[in-house]
Amino acid sequence: MSLASTVSKQSLQALLQQTNFLDRMKIGLSAFVVYFCCMIAVDWGIYEWKRKAHGCGKIPRYPHRDPFFGFDIVLGMAKSLRNDYFLIWLNKVHENLPKTFRVNFVGTRFIYTIEPENMKSMSAINWRDFAVGPMRRNNKATAPFADKGVNTVDGHEWEFSRFLIKPFFTRETFTDTTRLTTHVDRVLEQLPADGETVNVQPLIQRWFLDVTTESLFGESIESLVYPERAPICWAMVDVLRGLRMRLQWYKYIWLFRHQAWLDAVDVVHKYLNVHISRTYDELDEYKRQGKDPEAADRNDLLWYMASNLQDKELLRSQICLIFVPNNDTTSIFISHILWNLARNPEVYEKCRREVLAVGDEQLTFTVLRNMKYLNAILNETHRLFPNGVTQVRKCIRDTTLPVGGGPDDKQPIFIQKGDVVQVNKNVIHRDRDIWGPDAENFRPERWENLRPYWNFVPFGGGPRRCPAQMLVTAEASYFLSRLMRVYKRIEARDSNPYVGVMRVGPSNKTGVQIALFKE
Incomplete structure (x- = not known):
């Protein structure tokens, strides 16, 4: 051949x-x-x-370009997160559609809703029919940063996690404004002279890092005094942004490039490991001496948690899910307040008059709670910039929600086991049907005679409602009142529109560029 x-x-x-x-x-x-x-x-x-x-009406369908897999919604979400317009994208998804509709998320039925009654049912009435674990822990969205904790588990495990963190959110803690005094003094010392431009957001983040570490670990990191200690703060920001991406990707987190996120997680873990090891060593010494840990001089949260939990890795998981999100919540909230006040100087002036009216009286929790206009500013900021943009739960048994079905969208809707319900709070809080034609505007006066119901849920509601609400309110009120006692006016030094970079909640991409004036 x-x-x-x-x-x-x-x-x-x-x-x-x-x-x-x-x-x-x-x-x-x-x-x-x-x-x-x-x-x-x-x-x-x-x-x-x-x-x-179940006698339920049909749920309107989102007009997918790809009805079989829903890749259009997935890719739209991914692009918006990557390019920092997730909030705009989320509002556009709801534009010209009913208040409740179903979305195909690569084979999983998602129910998007902005109906307050559905929020109430999912959070308070039928809350046991829904769970967070399948969305956060079971698919490893929070791993290896954290595993079990108050934000990732359900049932008895959740009850135990709430027990572990309870001392951090007691009335004795959030009403004690004296714990904030030294740290606020340091912030005011570092603010520049009259009229000089400053991005105050990083400074506020360091301030709250100092406050939080003192409450959680019994000693402050004092990053305002020692700026070289601040990198842990920026690592936590990176962790939170990565968590948001992973949570949004649901079962498809393997598509998320996460090496930078893992590096940030490692930084946070190393920092926490030092405190955890020291605490267990001190506990062991107490036990060797026959002393009662409850009688110790330490009364911080980590001491209490370590006394009730003997697993180092599990303790780190529990503390991670409090320390990192909590550190972001108040600092970003205050940043949002200042961003709005700088663009509405008349609001700052009006609130300052209210603050000065109490004279040199100590700024106790009771005094701060009685400042009606100050609290209206807090509520209006929560409304426009809720820290939790969405509330997502997976249905773990067949159930119903009260509205959203049928031709008039008023009939109850059937939620099957395995379906995911997503309440888009950012959209509810800007719904013109609820807040009027000026829903997009920052106007604290709207709260003078307003008594919100389930249409205003910045901290969620029901048994799983975030326990930090009063703590955040006290810290923000105290900080702003101290600031207003010193500075007569505030001015914006950044004309750019708000661009929300997503972490657990949004923060402005360019920070908070302002100038403060004593005269």
Whole structure:
């Protein structure tokens, strides 16, 4: 046989093998598509049967460009997070649609809703029908940063986590404004002279890091005194931003590039490990001496948690899920307040008159709570910039929500086990049907005679309501009152519109560029 004939025969065999491979690929792909379509049809049939049995109306459907997989919503979300316009994208998703509709998220049925009654039902009435664990812990969205904690578990594990953190949110803690005095003094000392531009956001973040570490660990990191200690603060910011991305990706977090996030997690873990090891060593010494840990001079949260939990890794997980999100909540909230006040100097002036009216009286919690206009500013900031933009729960047993179905969108809707309900609080808080035609405007006066219900839920509601609300209110009120006692006016030094960079909640991309004046 000639060489040419041999080569020709080998080429033919290779071609046939390639053709067979392509044919098998086509058959396999076709089989997958048929299987996928059959599964959708079966699931839809079961869902419709249950819906009718429960007497529920049909949920309007989001107008997908890709109705089979919903890649349009997934890619739109990913792009908005990457390019820092997630809040704008979320509002546009709801634009010209009913207040409740269903979304296909790569085969999972998501129910987007901005109905306050649905929020109430999911959070308070039928709250046991929904869980956070499947969204956060079961799919490893928070790992390896944290595993079990108050924000990631349900049932008895959640009750235990609440027990561990309870001392941090007692009335004795949040009403004690004296714990803030020294730290606020240091902030005021570092603010520049009259009229000099300053990005106050990093300074506030360092201030609150000092406050939090003192409460949690019994000693402050004092990053305002020693700026070289501040990098832990920026690592926590990176951790939170990565967590937001991972939580939004749901079951598809493997698409998220996370090496930078893992590096930030490592920084936070190393910092916490030092405090945890020191605390366990001190506890062991107490026990060797036959002393009662409850009678110790230390009364910080870590001491209490370590006394009730003997697992170092689990303790770190629990403390991570309090320390990092809590450190961001108040500092970003105050930053948002100052961002708004700088653009509304008449509001600052009016509030300052209220603050000065109490004279040199000590700024106790009671005094601060009685400042009605100051509290209206806090509420208005929460409304426009809720720290928790969405509230997401997975349905763990078949249930219903009260409204959103049928031709008039007023009939109850059926939620099947495995469905995900997402309440978009940022959209509720800007709904013109609730807040009027000026819903997008910063106007604290709207709170003079307003008594919100489930249409205002910055900290959620029901048994799983965030316990930090009064703590955040006290810290923000005290900081602002001290600032207003010193500075007569405030001025914006950044004309750019707000661009929300997502962490757990949003923060402005360019920070808070302001100038403060004593005269």
